[in-house]
Amino acid sequence: MQAAIPFPDLSSEVFSIALFGFEFALRWYALAYIAGILIGWRLALWAVKRAHLWANDTPPMTPRQIEDLLTWVILGIILGGRLGFVLFYMPGYYLTHPAEILMIWQGGMAFHGGLIGVVLAVWIFCARNKVPLASASDLLALATPPGLLLGRLANFINAELWGRPSDVPWAVIFPGQLAQDCGQPLGELCARHPSQLYEATLEGLVLLIVLIWMVSRGWLKRPGAVAGTFFMGYGIGRFIVEFFRQPDAQFQSEGNPLGLALQVNGYGLTMGQLLTLPMILGGALTIWFALNRARGARADTAS
Numbered sequence: 113m114q115a116a117i118p119f120p121d122l123s124s125e126v127f128s129i130a131l132f133g134f135e136f137a138l139r140w141y142a143l144a145y146i147a148g149i150l151i152g153w154r155l156a157l158w159a160v161k162r163a164h165l166w167a168n169d170t171p172p173m174t175p176r177q178i179e180d181l182l183t184w185v186i187l188g189i190i191l192g193g194r195l196g197f198v199l200f201y202m203p204g205y206y207l208t209h210p211a212e213i214l215m216i217w218q219g220g221m222a223f224h225g226g227l228i229g230v231v232l233a234v235w236i237f238c239a240r241n242k243v244p245l246a247s248a249s250d251l252l253a254l255a256t257p258p259g260l261l262l263g264r265l266a267n268f269i270n271a272e273l274w275g276r277p278s279d280v281p282w283a284v285i286f287p288g289q290l291a292q293d294c295g296q297p298l299g300e301l302c303a304r305h306p307s308q309l310y311e312a313t314l315e316g317l318v319l320l321i322v323l324i325w326m327v328s329r330g331w332l333k334r335p336g337a338v339a340g341t342f343f344m345g346y347g348i349g350r351f352i353v354e355f356f357r358q359p360d361a362q363f364q365s366e367g368n369p370l371g372l373a374l375q376v377n378g379y380g381l382t383m384g385q386l387l388t389l390p391m392i393l394g395g396a397l398t399i400w401f402a403l404n405r406a407r408g409a410r411a412d413t414a415s
Contacts, residue, residue, distance in 0.1 A: 116283045116303035124270045144266035145189075148259025153182055155258070156251045159327065167333040172247035181237050185252070188233030189226045196225010200383065223260075223350075224387045246335035246402070253342035254323050260346075261316025268308035275305025275356045282306065307357040314349030336402035344395025347388040354384045 128137035156178050160171040173181070197220040198206045198213055206213050234252060238245045267273045271286045283303035322345060323338055331337050359382055381389075 116285050119271060119284055119286050122269045140269045141266040144262035145259065148262045149186065151258040152255030153178065156255045159251060159254060159332065165327060165332045172244045177241060177243065184233040184237045185230055188229035192229015193221035193226030196222035196228060200225060244335060249339035250332055250335060253339040254327060256342065257316050257320035257323065261312050261320065264308045264312035264316060268306060273308055274358055275307030276358050277302055278305045279303065304358065305356040307353055310353045310356060314353060315346050319345045319349065334402045334406040336398050340395045340398030340402060343391045343398065347391035347395060350388045351385050354382045
């Protein structure tokens, strides 16, 4: 058997208690959502309280509006994430089991669906409160990476969304995974890429550092540039990690073990990669428009 790192003895629950015949458990994934939202809220408050970071020293929102927006964002994450999972990944199953669509406690959330839900929620909020959409998007982009970082760490603790079979020295033996698809004898354990940690690093830590650096260098004065960087950075990070991530079961078959959603001339893309391509392109275009608007505004001021 190849050398690999055994999965640490971790429980998916932080703690559990039984009261009046009912058992309540706080899971790491739920805690990651809660902590990520709270950290993102504090980052947004930090930004709006520093007027010098914004064009004309005028933040686009007040601290009270940030708190109101938080409710809209939470609804967008939950509704969009769940519906995205249903529509993007398992539409056939939920078409025959519609009652399970609302059972979010059974798991099943899609980042791309959550992103769409948040975008719609922010758009409605900004229209109702006359808040500049581009600057509000910059705030949300700055606030999102901590949640992604903690969420992927929770995925690792839960031993879910693991990577493809691998013989790299840092490959992890996730519990219950046999070696049928590793090219090893049946019954031996399968070492895999810890792709959850790759995603936590690229989509969470690295992207957060880049965005904080941009904010400190005055990029919030170019409305939309920080949001564009988030979209493009997340898309690139997810595209890269998909090469190491085990495809979702519904996309695998004997003739398609890599879970490819599109194949052209021998080259293939997974569903995760297909969904990130519009994000990468959209992010690049958003940055281009933001920089052009900022240059135009400076030219008008100079004249």
